[in-house]
Structures are given as structure tokens and as C-alpha cells.
Amino acid sequence: MSIHAASARVFVGRAEELMAAVDPEFLDLLGWSPDRSVLTFPIGHPLLGMPLCRVVECGCVAYSTSGLCRNCEKRWKSADGAFEVFVAAPRPVRRRNGVEDCAVGGCSRPWVTRTRQLCSAHQYQRVKMNLDLPEFLRHPAVYPLPSFGTCEVAACDRQRSGKVSAYCLQHTQRRTRMIKEGTFPGDEAFRRAMRAVSKFVDVNLRGLAPLVVAEVIYGLQERIRGGTKTPPWHLRPVCELARTRQVSTLDELDPASLCRRRQALLNALTTASRRLGMTPESERHKDVWDAAAFGRSGSLNFTGVRQPWLREAVKAAVCDELPRRRGVQARGQMQTHINAFVKLSDSLHLQRDDRGTHPALLERQDIVNFSNRLAFLAEQGGSAPTRGSLSPGR
Ligand SMILES: [Zn+2]
Ligand SMILES: [Zn+2]
Ligand SMILES: [Zn+2]
Structure with a gap:
């Protein structure tokens, strides 16, 4: 059984009790399902959401008090002129690290690069046919290809890069680099310990024990009900620590390696879970x-x-x-x-x-x-x- 199949397993025992106490609307709000096992934080939500960068068409999360994302903050430091003018000018085209599907309609393989926009098979075909991208996409001999399956890293939801590799492109490259550096821990440990290639609004719960998943979701719901702001970048390191340590419940986590705010969040999650169903x-x-x-x-x-x-x-x-x-x-x-x-x-x-x-x-x-x-x-x-x-x- 692959790790992905294991993580989609139904909740039993205490995990089941916790999940039963979660409002289905809350799960919908975060786009959670057992197969996907990713929480997508809604940007506009007053407690789960986050401010966006003030630069026109930037779309990234604003981290600093100036209301800019990290990248725009860097550009602003070396920019001349007024702040109003700076934020009114659209952000220049940038290299984004998000991987999307191949541009061929219905093809479920990931693109090789943002500039090529095609999976490796279609890229090879396009070069052979000597067509530019729009011509290639219209060509009758071009048909969509089935996926190679999901990356074997437990936390990763990207598509495999090819038939041979068990991993997505990013994790294949990471594995090769670790082997070269002599730090590769073996495939099994690599699959368990690697983090997801994170998207800023997502908190990935794949590869976590079912009880930990239930504790995170139920605890988050109670924290939001209590009116405490919880952005994804506070929850993500807690989940990553739980994945690295492979704990069976959040109670086993040593909070010492987290900063104080995240320690408080971990404490809130474990306390909420412990209190469910508690009586004198x-x-x-x-x-x-x-x-x-x-x-x-x-x-x-x-x-x-x-x-x-x-x-x-x-x-x-x-x-x-x-x-x-x-x-x-x-x-x-x-x-x-x-x-x-x-x-x-x-x-x-x-x-x-x-x-x-x-x-x-x-x-x-x-x-x-x-x-x-x-x-x-x-x-x-x-x-x-x-x-x-x-x-x-x-
Ligand atoms: Zn920005
Ligand atoms: Zn393709
Ligand atoms: Zn991967």
C-alpha cells in the first residue's frame, strides 16, 4: 500500500470522534477532503485569511507592515519615487515556482517549465514537428496523455515527472542533489520526511497520522470559533514538525523547536482536542x-x-x-x-x-x-x- 493510500484511510477511535465534531461547513471553507488532505485557507476570511500585497496585480500575501509581499518589499527598497506610484504600477512579470498542467487540453502531466508550458512528451513532439506553441496546440495529431500518478513523497500532491521516477520534478531533483551530497536517507525515509512544495495559502496534511489530522482540523475550528487569528504560515510549521517526527498524536511533539507563537498554537490545538467530550x-x-x-x-x-x-x-x-x-x-x-x-x-x-x-x-x-x-x-x-x-x- 502506498503512503497516499494510507493517508486517505478512514478515521477511527479518537480521530473519528474529533472529526465528527467538525462542522461540514468548516471543512468546505477550507476545501478539505480525505483524498486531498490539504487545507486551503480562504484569503478573504477575517480570521483564516490574510492581507494581499498592495501592488496592483501582485496577488501575493503581504507579510510586512508596509502591506507589501517580500518580493515587492525588496523592489520598493531599491525603488525611487512615491509609495503610491510604486503600488499603482503592476508588478513586473516574475518567475513563479508554481507547477501547472501541460497546456494541451486534458493532458494531466505537469509542464516542464513555465516558458515551455508543455509536459516532456508534448515538448518532445512539438520540437519534432517544428511548430510553435499555438500551432502545436491546434494540430489534430496532438492528444492529451494520462498522468504518471502522484509523487510518492507523502506530503506532495504533484504529478510524477515521468515513467521512471516515482517523484515529481522538484522531488526528483532534490533526491539527486541529496545523493550527490551524501545526505540521502533512503527512499522510505525520504518519502516520509520531505515537505510539500508549498503554496502560500495551503497547509498540507498528507503523510500525517489520522489522529494528528483530526487534532489539527478540530483544534483549528475551535480556535477560529474562539476568535483567534490563525494564518497558514503559523499552522504549516506545526504540521511539518509533526510529519518530520512522524508522531501519532500532537501531544508527542516537543514544542521547544517552535517559536513562541507556534508553541501557543500547538498548545491551543492539543487543549481543544483534549477537551472534546471532557466531563468532570x-x-x-x-x-x-x-x-x-x-x-x-x-x-x-x-x-x-x-x-x-x-x-x-x-x-x-x-x-x-x-x-x-x-x-x-x-x-x-x-x-x-x-x-x-x-x-x-x-x-x-x-x-x-x-x-x-x-x-x-x-x-x-x-x-x-x-x-x-x-x-x-x-x-x-x-x-x-x-x-x-x-x-x-x-
Ligand atoms: Zn507584491
Ligand atoms: Zn502534455
Ligand atoms: Zn513531489
Whole structure:
């Protein structure tokens, strides 16, 4: 089975749940389908869209505050005259790197170059027939040719360049260059790790695990519902990192290699996905609670309580107490309670032979030992800030 067939596989389990929660209109808005697996960001959308370059007929995305694309920004720096005049003059014809279909009607092979506009077979035929392009296109002996199939790079949706190569022209060239440089990792790793030849409004989800695809789409929907602007160039590096690392869920990604804005986006995606279907009942069995399940912000962490029986007892107490608390500090107060039990847990762990694992064997002496330990820590000015150490007038 090729990688493309694998990426079109239906969603199951958690991925299915996430996809079921995505509005079909949202999928249409982004032009997404399982076979295509590319999100195309709509330029005019207030949150997903982006401003276009102010230069007449440029059509590229404006990145800088001046409202120009990178290329026009470069031209503007070396241009004379007024800004208004500059933006009113159409951008000169440029070399674009987009690959399009062969100019022969219905031919599904990619053109060789923008100037030739024909696939290699039709280009060869045209030279042999010694015709110019318009004459060649009208000639009755010219008929469209079937595609060689899609490039074998998982992320790539371009057509293969020929019968022999398994890749599009760009990836064939890249492969040859890597072999020459001695950096070619083998075809299988190459197919998985190469990025798509990006178009600026597209975010390519090919070659990602189905759960990652679902997390990205559902997370993006929730972020847009929350009113946060998310341009494609923030989402694209997150997806590329997930593809390079071949993770099975976004939770496995180490955000350290992303810039802060993209870290925030990754965090928003994973949080949204985690919260889908979350209830107090499902959350209370975990060791770290997302306080959103209880209508609070932040989290509650029970991992410091070592003994399973004590941890479960603290969870039950917090679950009981939390809904009764009012105000924004409720979560903080509950975590302070939990931290107090962490100290008791540490004391049992350090001072009892059975590490405090058997509640039935606990006795009065354990509480005396605990009190002594607290007094000792307070005296050391150690880990626990106490009432005494916080008071003024040292
Ligand atoms: Zn421009
Ligand atoms: Zn052709
Ligand atoms: Zn390719």
C-alpha cells in the first residue's frame, strides 16, 4: 500500500470522534477532503485569511507592515519615487515556482517549465514537428496523455515527472542533489520526511497520522470559533514538525523547536482536542485534571501524592469541595490543599518502612513524625513557606 493510500484511510477511535465534531461547513471553507488532505485557507476570511500585497496585480500575501509581499518589499527598497506610484504600477512579470498542467487540453502531466508550458512528451513532439506553441496546440495529431500518478513523497500532491521516477520534478531533483551530497536517507525515509512544495495559502496534511489530522482540523475550528487569528504560515510549521517526527498524536511533539507563537498554537490545538467530550466524571480519574471540566481555568495536579490510596482520597475530597467554592481563586486554593497532602505523602514515604502504602497499618506515631518533619522544614526555611516565615518583622 502506498503512503497516499494510507493517508486517505478512514478515521477511527479518537480521530473519528474529533472529526465528527467538525462542522461540514468548516471543512468546505477550507476545501478539505480525505483524498486531498490539504487545507486551503480562504484569503478573504477575517480570521483564516490574510492581507494581499498592495501592488496592483501582485496577488501575493503581504507579510510586512508596509502591506507589501517580500518580493515587492525588496523592489520598493531599491525603488525611487512615491509609495503610491510604486503600488499603482503592476508588478513586473516574475518567475513563479508554481507547477501547472501541460497546456494541451486534458493532458494531466505537469509542464516542464513555465516558458515551455508543455509536459516532456508534448515538448518532445512539438520540437519534432517544428511548430510553435499555438500551432502545436491546434494540430489534430496532438492528444492529451494520462498522468504518471502522484509523487510518492507523502506530503506532495504533484504529478510524477515521468515513467521512471516515482517523484515529481522538484522531488526528483532534490533526491539527486541529496545523493550527490551524501545526505540521502533512503527512499522510505525520504518519502516520509520531505515537505510539500508549498503554496502560500495551503497547509498540507498528507503523510500525517489520522489522529494528528483530526487534532489539527478540530483544534483549528475551535480556535477560529474562539476568535483567534490563525494564518497558514503559523499552522504549516506545526504540521511539518509533526510529519518530520512522524508522531501519532500532537501531544508527542516537543514544542521547544517552535517559536513562541507556534508553541501557543500547538498548545491551543492539543487543549481543544483534549477537551472534546471532557466531563468532570472523565477528568476526575486522571492524575492531572484540566480544571475546565469543572468550569475553572488552569489545572490541578495530584502526581505529587505518592501513595495510590491517598491520591484517590485527595481526588475524592477535591471533587467534592471544588463545586462549592466561588471566585477565581478556587482552583489555586484547591491546589494548595493538594500540596499539603503532598507533604504528608512525602513524610509517610520517607519515614515508614512500607513507604505508607498500607493505610490500615498507619498509627498515631506517623502523624507525630509528620508534625516533627513540618517543624523541621519550617526551621530550615526549607521547601515549605509557613505562616512564620512569611510574617513581616524578621
Ligand atoms: Zn507584491
Ligand atoms: Zn502534455
Ligand atoms: Zn513531489
